[in-house]
Amino acid sequence: MLRLSLRILPLFAIIVGLAMALGAYMNFSGVRGAHLDLIESRMQLVADDVGTVVEMAVSVGIAAPEQVTLPGLLARQAAADRLIESIDLVGPSGIVLFSSDPARVAGAEAADRHAIAVVDRAIVNDFGVTVARVHVRYDTRRPGQAISGFGQSVLTDAVPISLGALVAGSLAALSILSLLHRRAMRATQPHPGDPLTEAGTEIDAAAGGGGGGR
Amino acid sequence: MKRRTLLTVGLTGAVAGVMPRPVRSQGGPHRIYRVTFRGRTAVEEGFDDYLAANGIAVEMIDRDIGRDRSLLPGMVEEIRALQPDLVTTWGTTVTLGIAGRYDTGDPDAYIRSIPVVFALVSAPMNSGLVPSLEQPGRNVTGAVHVVPTETQLRAMASYRPFRRLGVLYTPIEQNSVSIVGDLQALSRSMGFELITREFHIDPDGRPTADGVERRIAEIKAAGAEWLYLLPDTFLGTVYDRVVPAALAERLPTFGAAELAVREGGALVALVSRYYSVGQLAASKAAQVLTDGRSPATIPIETLRRFSLIINIDVARELDLYPPIEMLNYAEVLTG
Amino acid sequence: MNNFQVRLSAALVVVLLVSLTLLSIRTSHHAEALVVPEVAAKAETVGRSVAGLVGQALAYGIPTDRFIGLDDHLAGIVAANPDLAYIAVLTTDGRPLYSGGTPTGDPGTIIRVAPEELLGLVIEVDIDPAYVRDVVYQLWLDLAIVMVVTALVALELIHISFGIGLYGAIEGVEHRLSALRRGDLREHPSVSAAGAFGQIARRIDDRLAALTARLRDAAKTAAAVADTARAQAIAAIAERFRIGQRVGEAPMSVIAIRAPLFVFMFAEELTRPFLPVYIQGLAAPVPGLSPELVTSLPMVVFLAIVALAQPFLGTVTERAGRRRSLIMGAALGAAGYVATAFAFDLWGLTIARAMTAVGFALVFVAAQGFVIDTTGTAQRAKGMAMFIGAILVAGLCGPPIGGILADRLGMSTAFLIAGGAATASLILARIGLPERAGIGKPSAMIRWRDLGMVLRTPHLVALLVLCALPAKLILVAVAFFLVPLHMEATGQTQAAIGRLLMIYPLAMVLLVPAFASLARGAGQRVRLVALGGMVAGLGALIVLIDPDSVMAIGAVLLCLGLGQAMSIASQSALVGEFGNDLPEPVGEATLYGIFRLVERTGNALGPLVAGTLLGIYGFVPAVVGIGLGVAGGAALFALTAALAPRAGSTPPGAAFEGEAR
Secondary structure, eight states, X not given: OHHHHHHHHHHHHHHHHHHHHHHHHHHHXXXXXXXXXXXXXXXXXXXXXXXXHHHHXXXXXXXXXXXXXXXXXXXXXXXXXXXXXXXXXXXTTSBEEEEXXXXXXXXXXXXXXXXXXXXEXXXXXXXXXXXXXXXXXXXOHHHHHHHHHHHXXXXXXXXXXXXXXXXXXXXHHHHHHHHHHHHHHHHTSOOTTOHHHHHHHHHHHHHHSOSSOO | OOOOOHHHHHHHHHHHTSOOOOBOSSSSOEEEEEEESSSOOHHHHHHHHHHHHTTBOEEEEEEEOTTOGGGHHHHHHHHXXXXXXXXXXXXXXXXXXXXXXXXXXXGGGSOOSSOEEXXXXXXXXXXXXXXXXXXXXXXXXXXXXXXXXXXXXXXXXXXSOOSEEEEEEOTTOHHHHHHHHHHHHHHHHHTOEEEXXXXXXXXXXXXXXXXXXXXXXXXXXXXXXXXXXXXXXXXXXXXXXXXXXXHHTTOOEXXXXXXXXXXXXXXXXXXXXXXXHHHHHHHHHHHHHTSOOOGGGSOOEEOSSOEEEEEHHHHHHHTOOOBGGGGGTEEEEXX | OOHHHHHHHHHHHHHHHHHHHHHHHHHHHHHHHHHHHHHHHHHHHHHHHHHHHHHHHHHTTOOGGGOBTHHHHHHHHHHHOTTEEEEEEEOTTSOEEEEEEOOOOOGGGEEEEOOGGGTTOEEEEEEOHHHHHHHHHHHHHHHHHHHHHHHHHHHHHHHHHTOHHHHHHHHHHHHHHHHHHTTOOOBOOOOOOOSHHHHHHHHHHHHHHHHHHHHHHHHHHHHHTTOHHHHHHHHHHHHHHTTXXXXXXXXXXXXXXXXXXXXXXHHHHHTTTTHHHHHHHHOOOOTTSOHHHHHHXXXXXXXXXXXXXXXXHHHHHHHHOHHHHHHHHHHHHHHHHHHHXXXXXXXXXXXXXXXXXXXXXXXXXXXXXXXXXXXXXXXXXXXXXXXXXXXXXXXXXXXXXXXXXHHHHOHHHHHHHHHHHHHHHHHHHHHHOOOSOOSSOXXXXXXXXXXXXXXXXXXXXXXXXXXXXXXXXXXXXXXXXIHXXXXXXXXXXXXXXXXXXXXXXXXXXXXXXXXXXXXXXXXXXXXXXXXXXXXXXXXXXXXXXXXTOHHHHHHHHHHHHHHHHHHHHHHHHHHHHHHTTSSSOOOXXXXXXXXXXXXXHHHHHHHHHHHHHHHHHOHHHHHHHHHHHHHHHHHHHHHHHHHSOOOOOOOOOOOOOSOOO
């Protein structure tokens, strides 16, 4: 029995473990998706609002007031949301035309390190050509950390539950096997109610008795 | 008054999709001969800014006729003598005077081979400039500033829906007659009633502003909810009579030209910005100069998107404020 | 299923369900803590955005009672953002001037924004508490699906994890024990496995052998002394206890097919929620055909190939060997899925699907053939039940997982994963399936003559054309074509579509056994077939209530499943019964082959009919039309059965051999 258990139980344990891992991952993934979607939609809102203003400016041409307020507008919007790194107005060649972060203006838009995500909104001029893009760059480290924290909590809960499942499952499997084993062992020996013994007795009776029925 | 800022240069440079860099096809800058109607306007600003942003070096020969048509033949001569790479013109009168109709006319009196790029010709086909907009088929192409009538009416309706529309026009202006025809058709399809009145024509066959106030009172009495200030040349000169009359009758006015709302006092207008029209014309000029395309194959186009201009002071007077969402995309004139 | 399997499976399901439930409770607790602050942050951003607009109006000097259309604007924002319940512009004393939505009245959900440029006005944004609840509920739902799916997948994996030898030994012991319990003392096929259970089996066998020997001796002795009475008594004992007889069943090595079959079917089922949508994305207009019809073409090609290939592949797989054919089919299928993932136009996609179809047909027929090969007539029903069970479980697990994969990783990647599953099936077949020939009889090809005869038998035709064909037609048309396209068009996620597609196989799994046991007697069967068709067909009318509601569509699919569950066993049995009416007897295999061919034709017609109707009339009329057609056919069938009763015939004991899909 021991050898048999040693063969079966690890497999059972693996199955339960995999199932729990899959369930925990899907839990985590679902919540993470909802969380990131919320953040992205909020950033897109900011990008769209800024884009509307810029498109107006483009359409008007270059009326002086608009020019003056654009950096101010970008700075205000960026300051209002702590996740936003910067809001840039980028030309198609990649040069930053305006930005809430003055240091970025007139530089090329370099590739960001991983923790920055970008939400984009195209600025289209009066004859249908995209003349610039609004980029809202936001920090994904903070949400990333929050999500990791969440992931940790899920893991912290998942491990003991999984272990419990493993143990319970293995015990269940073991007991089912033992039950079967015990019943089977009984059948290898004569025991009360054993049909083999009954049949044997009857054969003996039939054989042992003399002729005919008595 | 050159207002080239980083924004402008960057944004207009974007149209060509390239970083500004000098482009020289043959030794020396391109020579453009420009003829304007009434001096330098936003069209020229847009035109020049586009070329600068795209690094197209240009030697501009500027000429202005100061509303005097008789100067045009002399310019044709000068063009022949100077042989510029391209000619650019402002408005129907100037363009017809330089390039002539496609179907008639003495070839020697007009420029037939040098590329001509126009801005602000409202009806290139009707005025006989070109047989077709998609394929002009001759040395003329350009940018049209006219906003389709239906688009105007939709903008009007989104400001405030209407069942009856009034219009006052010059019956001898072919363009206006044609637009009124459009309005008749749209009145059926869009479901409104059109109330028309014509300007008084004096015995010499010229329109005058006599009786304007009475006509507008009639329009208002007939139940009009808007007065459409169509792109009528004569109307464009008498805004100072028409609009106050409408205001007195508490009739909202919708203009088809920037002038109407900026200086004329109309409530709202849907226009092509002259600046953008200039840019569009310049983009066509660029195609001729740097890509070497013939104007015959460059389609004549309008802008894709037009600008809504609202005069908030008039709105206050009429107590007819715009839907608040419009503030997102309309230019609002204050003060 | 024997006791051991049942107990083990039940234990596994219970353990997983309980653990995953506990995990979900904990997760949702943490989720709320994580997500709610973000909802609040977004609400604040919305508030600032609205404040910008209002501020702009104020800057232009527009009086506060003249913000035209602001109510509608705010209502529009609330409608577009399910996480918001209410937005309002309030005066300094808190009175709402303009608003959209309905206030929650719960201070915990209220966000206020009051920048300077608003000159004292305040923007209030209320978070919809139901939103967070909905997110968690969605999670619950997803998790419930995951629980069921992982439990089922784990069940399937258990079947391969034990290894034939060990499993055979356990099963052998189980058989022996149950036989002994019944007082059945026949000898069993020997168990060769080593290990504890093998030993036990052999010890039981020894006891049985010893007993048999004793009986033989006793019989010999009685014969030697010519004591007839004693000999008779001994013979009677032998008879009663069946001593000396052998149990004719080989161990169920048929089980070996379950894993590769399940995994391959799982691959195809993965694609169900998003296949029509994927096709639509690649479809280019074909002159003369509506775009919806064009979208249906690759599916029709797939189903038609499967339908037409099946009759031939029986002998093909037999000659080539079931194992080799299955491996070949799995390889073709895998290649087909990968090709589908990389397809860039409709024709490439159709070719890829055609490849997959050939693979699918090969796997199906080879697997079916394997079952037939390795089971004798007595075991056949159990074998087929296991075969169908694997397909049904795959149909249950595949769609929701596929939907989730498509949402998270994209449809192309999901196809690649399907290819991976098909490859896994290939590997499982390689390591698990024996190559040796079996004990079953070879399957017959369907000859034109047989088909012609069948088509001239009125009752059989009525059954096949009015019931069997429409039943499959409506399944593929509605569940696999119209519903995924419509739900995608109304903005549902693939995961939601996948969840919904579970309803049909779930209904089938749960209800088929119940209705199968009710299907006794010809009259009862006809009633069940007709009733089932009508339930499935009329159920489609539910879509009229609210075509965009997920509940309504779920109800339609439920009725589909219910109807089919009611009728499938009876249909299958009636095929056998009505087959007796044929002028010349046609082999049972051929008869059921024709039945399945008709069913598959219904499958193939499904997307065609659906695509046509969808293009011309739209979703609701298409569903209703097909539903009414099916119900009408069923009613017509009942009518023909009532008006033209067959001459009474004894119902044959046809084994339940029809598919359950």
